[in-house]
Amino acid sequence: MNPILNIAIRAIRIGGKIITQNYDSKNITYHSEKKKNLYCINKIREKIFSTMHSIIYQSYPQHSIINIYSKKKIVFYADQWLINPLNGTMNFIQKIPHFCLSILIKEKNQTYISVIYDPIKNDLFTAIKGQGSQLNGFRTRCSEYNNIYNKIFAFYFKEKNTKNMYLYTLLTQYFLQEKISLRKTGCSILDLAYLSSGKINAYIGFNEKYLHIIFGELHIRESGALITDFIGGHDYIKSKLILAGQANILRYILKKTRILSNDYLKKTINNNSHIKNIKKI
Numbered sequence: 001m002n003p004i005l006n007i008a009i010r011a012i013r014i015g016g017k018i019i020t021q022n023y024d025s026k027n028i029t030y031h032s033e034k035k036k037n038l039y040c041i042n043k044i045r046e047k048i049f050s051t052m053h054s055i056i057y058q059s060y061p062q063h064s065i066i067n068i069y070s071k072k073k074i075v076f077y078a079d080q081w082l083i084n085p086l087n088g089t090m091n092f093i094q095k096i097p098h099f100c101l102s103i104l105i106k107e108k109n110q111t112y113i114s115v116i117y118d119p120i121k122n123d124l125f126t127a128i129k130g131q132g133s134q135l136n137g138f139r140t141r142c143s144e145y146n147n148i149y150n151k152i153f154a155f156y157f158k159e160k161n162t163k164n165m166y167l168y169t170l171l172t173q174y175f176l177q178e179k180i181s182l183r184k185t186g187c188s189i190l191d192l193a194y195l196s197s198g199k200i201n202a203y204i205g206f207n208e209k210y211l212h213i214i215f216g217e218l219h220i221r222e223s224g225a226l227i228t229d230f231i232g233g234h235d236y237i238k239s240k241l242i243l244a245g246q247a248n249i250l251r252y253i254l255k256k257t258r259i260l261s262n263d264y265l266k267k268t269i270n271n272n273s274h275i276k277n278i279k280k281i
Helices: 003-022 034-059 089-093 165-177 188-196 210-222 247-257 262-271
Strands: 064-067 080-087 100-107 110-118 123-128 132-135 138-140 152-157 181-183 202-206 226-228 241-245
Touching (some): 003 080, 003 100, 003 110, 003 123, 034 064, 080 089, 080 188, 110 188, 123 210, 132 210, 152 165, 165 181, 165 202, 202 247, 210 226, 210 241, 241 247
Parallel strands (some): 152 202
Antiparallel strands (some): 100 110, 202 241, 226 241
16 A cells, blocks of 8 residues: 555544544533634644644654644645644534535645545545555445436535625526425535545535645545536636536536536636625525
8 A cells, every 4th residue: 555645644533532432522512612623623622633633643754744734824835734623613513414524635736635534434545646546445436327316415505705696596496496406414525525436426615725625635536537617617626616516517517507607607707796686586
């Protein structure tokens, strides 16, 4: 096995133990004060990062190791480890067992390895550039497209930002009419890992954070899936509108998005315009 991947797996499993130890904490509940919850979550994230950092640093002291929740500006360069100590925070707070931690390793300024770990289900997703993606040591592929029936699409929509709400509502209506099962799980990185292992058929993200996308991007590509924006281009980072899935599934979704005028989509994507009058939906 790849020696760098070995260290990443060792670090992420130990980080996962810290999460599970705090999962039933009585200090973190949905009904607690927001400041109290935020303080507790930050403490857990810091402990996870510190533990993982020490393990990685022992083997690779020359590499930069970064917590993505650090207030410092993240600059991407060669030989770098990015760590997300906890994605799916609200699920964790409300005791919903669907959250994860992840590691992204860059070498020579290129994404080289990505590891995503679900500590509750003990699911370990790994991807190495040019060597495919795996789940618990077994090779994974994205789901094939034969017809649109019995398909599951995962949605992500950041409610704090109402931009693109009209597009989100319209696409939701289309897919429900086609009897497609929709999921909004609250953990976008784990959704991307599920896509790479064929558990879901497509991922559709609105107002998506780039620091969430990068952890699942390698898994998607190495499993044979594609990732685009809502007009089939590669501007999904700037637009924050993401489609991911097998090529034929993306072709089907893109046909639906084209029901809206191309002018409207380009305006939404390129200018990041806001839909001010939501009542018209």
